[in-house]
Amino acid sequence: MLVNIVGPPAAGKMTVGHELSVRTGMPLFHNHMTIDLVTPFFDFGTPAFSRLVGSFRRQILAEVAASDLPGMIFTFVWAFDLPGEEEEVASYAAPFRERGARVLFVELEASEEERLRRNRSEFRLARKPAMRDLDWSDANLIELGRQYQLTSNGRFDGRAD
16 A cells, blocks of 8 residues: 655645554655755756656665555655646656555645645654755745645545545
């Protein structure tokens, strides 16, 4: 099983994923595990950064899908209006779908005010080194929200997954 938890930055994806992991025994693969791996080499959002993060995510997801693990919980920020984003999300789920595994989506939403508050939580900062530059992190949270559509606006309503 692959459980995809999506939502804007600091909406609670990692927190919910952590709790779900504790309850199910499925490992949590939160989006910053790859972001924090790549940012010492390439700046956030650069072409090299995006290629490496996407590649590492697809490789890890494929290996988990092929393993005897019960599944995985994966978190990411989905820019619903960004060309190519839906294909990227499909590539993450493909190894699970190809094996007949269940793929589920959970969408979290929170106001910008609440996300800015959550952006400074001890739990988040302990697990996401790239977010410890709070001025950059707050500005990035606001800018991503202004630049992209980070909620589905009902896109998941009525879907089986």
